[in-house]
Amino acid sequence: MIFISEDKKQRADGRAYNELRPIKIEVGVLERVDGSAYVEVGGNKILASVYGPKETYMKRFLRPDTGVIKVKYNMAPFSVDSRKRPGPDRRSNEISKITADALRPALLLESFPRSMVEVYIEVIAAEGGTRCAGVTAAAVALADAGVPMKDIVAGCAAGKMDDQIVLDLSEVEDKEGQADVPVVIMPRTGEITLLQTDGNLTDEEFEEAINLAIEGCMEVSKVQKEALKNHYVQNLEG
Amino acid sequence: MYITPEITRENITSLVNNDKREDGRALDEYRNIEIETDIIPKAEGSAICKLGGTKVIAGIKPSIGEPFPDTPNLGVLMTNCELLPMADPEFEPGPPSSDSIELARVVDRGIRESEMVKLDELCVEEGKHVWILFIDIHVIDNCGNLFDCANLAVNAALKTCKLPKAKVVDDEVVLDEENTIPIPLNHNVALSTFVKIGDKMVLDPSLNEEKVLSARLSVGITESGSICSMQKGGDEPLTKEEIFSSVKLALSKNAEILSNLD
Amino acid sequence: MAYYLFNHLLVGIYLYGVYKMIYVENKDLVIPGEVLAEDDFYSGRGTFRENGKICSSLMGLVSLRNRKVSVIPLKSKYIPKKGDVIIGKINDVKFSMWNVDINSPYSGILPASEVFGRDKKNLNRIFNVGDVLFLRVVDVDEVKKAKLGLKGRGMGKFKGGIIVSIAPTKVPRLIGKKGSMINMIKDKTGCKIVVGQNGLVWVKGEKDMEQITKNVIKIIEKEAHTSGLTNRIRDKLYLDIDGEIPEGLDDEEYDFESEVNLSNNDNFDDDSNNHRRNSFANKHKRFNKKFNRRNSFNKKYELEKPRLQNFKAELEQEELEAKKKEDKKRNDDFINNLENIEKSKSKKSFNLNRKKSGFSILKDNF
Numbered sequence: 001m002i003f004i005s006e007d008k009k010q011r012a013d014g015r016a017y018n019e020l021r022p023i024k025i026e027v028g029v030l031e032r033v034d035g036s037a038y039v040e041v042g043g044n045k046i047l048a049s050v051y052g053p054k055e056t057y058m059k060r061f062l063r064p065d066t067g068v069i070k071v072k073y074n075m076a077p078f079s080v081d082s083r084k085r086p087g088p089d090r091r092s093n094e095i096s097k098i099t100a101d102a103l104r105p106a107l108l109l110e111s112f113p114r115s116m117v118e119v120y121i122e123v124i125a126a127e128g129g130t131r132c133a134g135v136t137a138a139a140v141a142l143a144d145a146g147v148p149m150k151d152i153v154a155g156c157a158a159g160k161m162d163d164q165i166v167l168d169l170s171e172v173e174d175k176e177g178q179a180d181v182p183v184v185i186m187p188r189t190g191e192i193t194l195l196q197t198d199g200n201l202t203d204e205e206f207e208e209a210i211n212l213a214i215e216g217c218m219e220v221s222k223v224q225k226e227a228l229k230n231h232y233v234q235n236l237e238g
Numbered sequence: 239m240y241i242t243p244e245i246t247r248e249n250i251t252s253l254v255n256n257d258k259r260e261d262g263r264a265l266d267e268y269r270n271i272e273i274e275t276d277i278i279p280k281a282e283g284s285a286i287c288k289l290g291g292t293k294v295i296a297g298i299k300p301s302i303g304e305p306f307p308d309t310p311n312l313g314v315l316m317t318n319c320e321l322l323p324m325a326d327p328e329f330e331p332g333p334p335s336s337d338s339i340e341l342a343r344v345v346d347r348g349i350r351e352s353e354m355v356k357l358d359e360l361c362v363e364e365g366k367h368v369w370i371l372f373i374d375i376h377v378i379d380n381c382g383n384l385f386d387c388a389n390l391a392v393n394a395a396l397k398t399c400k401l402p403k404a405k406v407v408d409d410e411v412v413l414d415e416e417n418t419i420p421i422p423l424n425h426n427v428a429l430s431t432f433v434k435i436g437d438k439m440v441l442d443p444s445l446n447e448e449k450v451l452s453a454r455l456s457v458g459i460t461e462s463g464s465i466c467s468m469q470k471g472g473d474e475p476l477t478k479e480e481i482f483s484s485v486k487l488a489l490s491k492n493a494e495i496l497s498n499l500d
Numbered sequence: 501m502a503y504y505l506f507n508h509l510l511v512g513i514y515l516y517g518v519y520k521m522i523y524v525e526n527k528d529l530v531i532p533g534e535v536l537a538e539d540d541f542y543s544g545r546g547t548f549r550e551n552g553k554i555c556s557s558l559m560g561l562v563s564l565r566n567r568k569v570s571v572i573p574l575k576s577k578y579i580p581k582k583g584d585v586i587i588g589k590i591n592d593v594k595f596s597m598w599n600v601d602i603n604s605p606y607s608g609i610l611p612a613s614e615v616f617g618r619d620k621k622n623l624n625r626i627f628n629v630g631d632v633l634f635l636r637v638v639d640v641d642e643v644k645k646a647k648l649g650l651k652g653r654g655m656g657k658f659k660g661g662i663i664v665s666i667a668p669t670k671v672p673r674l675i676g677k678k679g680s681m682i683n684m685i686k687d688k689t690g691c692k693i694v695v696g697q698n699g700l701v702w703v704k705g706e707k708d709m710e711q712i713t714k715n716v717i718k719i720i721e722k723e724a725h726t727s728g729l730t731n732r733i734r735d736k737l738y739l740d741i742d743g744e745i746p747e748g749l750d751d752e753e754y755d756f757e758s759e760v761n762l763s764n765n766d767n768f769d770d771d772s773n774n775h776r777r778n779s780f781a782n783k784h785k786r787f788n789k790k791f792n793r794r795n796s797f798n799k800k801y802e803l804e805k806p807r808l809q810n811f812k813a814e815l816e817q818e819e820l821e822a823k824k825k826e827d828k829k830r831n832d833d834f835i836n837n838l839e840n841i842e843k844s845k846s847k848k849s850f851n852l853n854r855k856k857s858g859f860s861i862l863k864d865n866f
Contacts (some may be wrong), residue, residue, distance in 0.1 A: 146577070
């Protein structure tokens with residue numbers, strides 16, 4: 001239950017407390033992959049791409065009863081204010097893992113045993129909330145690749161800033177804010193597949209944040225579906 | 239490892255021998271080039287270059303650092319390249335492959351040896367503080383001829399890159415983010431890559447043409463027409479005549495390529 | 501009477517209810533997770549059941565047949581099925597088999613026994629790495645590895661031509677209703693075309709025609725689900741080849757249902773392309789007469805499938821020669837040996853002496 005109180009303050013970038021940054025999603029932007037998507041959320045620019053299901057040389061990851069998913073999240077050196085050294089670090093390894101965990105419940109890979117779906121997420125420009133935008137992009141890329149799925153997962157974060165719960169923290173808000181709660185859901189059932197929290201929240205605030213984040217995910221999901229349908233309608237109409 | 243089907247090899251070779259190509263281009267014809275600049279808000283200079291289906295992003299991050307001891311009054315260029323796994327099913331995640339290091343070094347050589355960037359103007363305080371330009375090449379889609387595409391992306395990014403004015407106050411560098419200056423440049427450099435298929439030299443190879451090449455030659459030429467860098471690759475040798483004719487062709491194509499940067 | 505009416509009313513309500521329980525129409529574009537129907541319907545390909553609802557698991561087009569809801573994917577990977585005819589590329593030559601890339605998450609193997617019985621000599625002399633073959637899936641094991649064979653008309657190695665790759669789900673559209681599309685392209689361009697169910701297409705003809713065919717196939721892939729595609733492709737072929745579209749062409753309507761049937765058909769017929777062509781030959785004769793076209797291409801290139809290389813005979817020939825050589829050598833050796841024995845007998849003492857110093861023995865053997 002989200003209550004709209006009078007004393008909600010305006011945010012630095014002029015958004016309302018429950019307003020997302022502008023989202024743009026494009027489908028099928030790369031040539032050599034099986035599926036790809038490009039997502040812009042505010043100043044975030046993220047490319048996601050999918051190979052597979054395919055055979056792989058990494059046999060030890062494979063399972064005889066179902067297909068598996070592997071995610072690699074990477075930030076471009078020029079995506080952040082001070083240049084990031086190329087290559088994986090602890091942060092990107094963790095995000096790779098939780099992204100795979102967020103996508104896995106939605107996948108139906110039983111018909112592809114001993115195969116692997118590879119997802120590569122590349123942050124070209126970062127401006128807060130890249131993990132949620134990355135999952136959003138990856139889900140669209142998976143749908144584009146024709147990987148069977150129960151649902152297209154969507155991600156969005158809520159947070160606490162100036163003692164107020166707000167949706168979709170930007171980079172500035174994230175740095176100054178008191179808490180950040182990224183959430184990824186399966187929109188049809190509302191089940192949560194990714195949840196992290198860092199910061200300090202009371203239990204009421206936490207509940208409010210989760211509800212607000214789910215509302216945001218629903219908005220994101222609409223944009224995802226529209227982008228997918230538009231892409232193929234364009235293709236179908238030639 | 240990807241294995242090229244034998245009939246594709248035969249088909250491309252026989253097409254080239256008849257002065258034709260898979261995509262209907264002439265042997266000395268470039269694919270469509272599109273360049274977009276200032277695409278990354280966090281990078282001081284950035285550009286994406288699309289050469290046909292090939293897409294390369296270049297980003298430039300400057301920072302203040304110490305000069306090399308042997309060139310105390312010159313700024314520093316650092317070029318790095320990542321062949322992202324999403325660009326090609328054959329590119330694997332992990333430390334840079336020899337291919338990506340070669341690509342970074344060939345592009346770097348063109349910029350460095352042509353003295354494209356006025357490195358002496360990137361010096362803030364001799365021997366202590368100079369600008370270090372980190373040039374990062376991100377290959378996101380490989381449909382052939384990464385060399386030329388990456389070179390154009392880097393050229394475009396350098397052209398739009400803005401540095402904050404730097405002053406030395408009490409032995410420390412103070413940056414004035416409000417006032418920016420463009421990177422001082424002498425001229426641009428074009429790279430033209432040829433591959434030898436059958437007995438012919440082919441400009442701007444597509445992916446399939448790269449797969450069946452016997453030799454490769456990249457020629458870097460400045461706006462003023464001086465040859466500044468060259469790289470030969472591939473398993474087979476090239477004759478002197480092939481090299482000379484390729485360089486001549488590259489010279490004649492130079493203005494056309496560089497016109498894409500304006 | 502009242503009871504009878506009441507009963508009818510109940511049935512009516514029931515039917516109305518069933519009617520309302522489907523949320524999509526035939527040929528609707530759906531995305532993964534979209535709810536298609538309530539539980540009363542049967543869940544077909546590309547769908548799954550959850551909490552009494554049938555949902556789509558793929559990006560694709562809805563197909564409704566006899567209360568069965570399925571989704572035909574716009575993109576998907578090829579999964580090998582027994583009996584499929586496919587195009588594969590030799591990736592590796594092993595001791596007694598070839599590894600074949602079949603454009604799928606799973607690779608195929610072509611056992612040497614499928615090619616030449618029990619002998620397994622000189623595998624790479626028959627098919628080498630990079631060769632492209634027309635194959636049949638003989639069997640698929642529990643880990644989906646496909647065992648391939650060459651039994652069937654026209655199976656074997658391709659010589660020349662080009663390979664065009666399309667999404668495997670678009671293959672039925674490329675073939676068309678009873679082969680209408682593929683035969684039209686073959687007729688107009690004079691190219692030989694072989695379609696593998698794994699989405700690889702082999703085209704051979706004049707170099708220009710190969711390019712035209714390739715472009716047309718790519719258009720079919722892109723616009724597979726649009727109506728009137730056959731006619732548009734026909735017009736494009738006329739434009740590209742003749743430079744003009746003749747007047748008075750009949751418009752054939754494309755039937756979406758037929759494609760559903762095709763793609764659902766698990767057992768793609770034996771030499772499917774051929775069968776279709778034969779059954780369609782009559783219609784095409786009419787087609788040709790009607791428009792009084794130049795038939796020069798058809799004369800130059802007879803529509804035929806690639807012939808299997810006659811490697812069995814070649815191999816036998818080679819082996820025969822090898823055997824002859826061996827026999828001859830054996831005879832020679834035998835004679836030589838005899839001579840040697842004679843010699844060694846006479847030099848026996850000498851040899852013994854030499855064996856004592858290791859170095860000279862080495863030198864001798866050299």
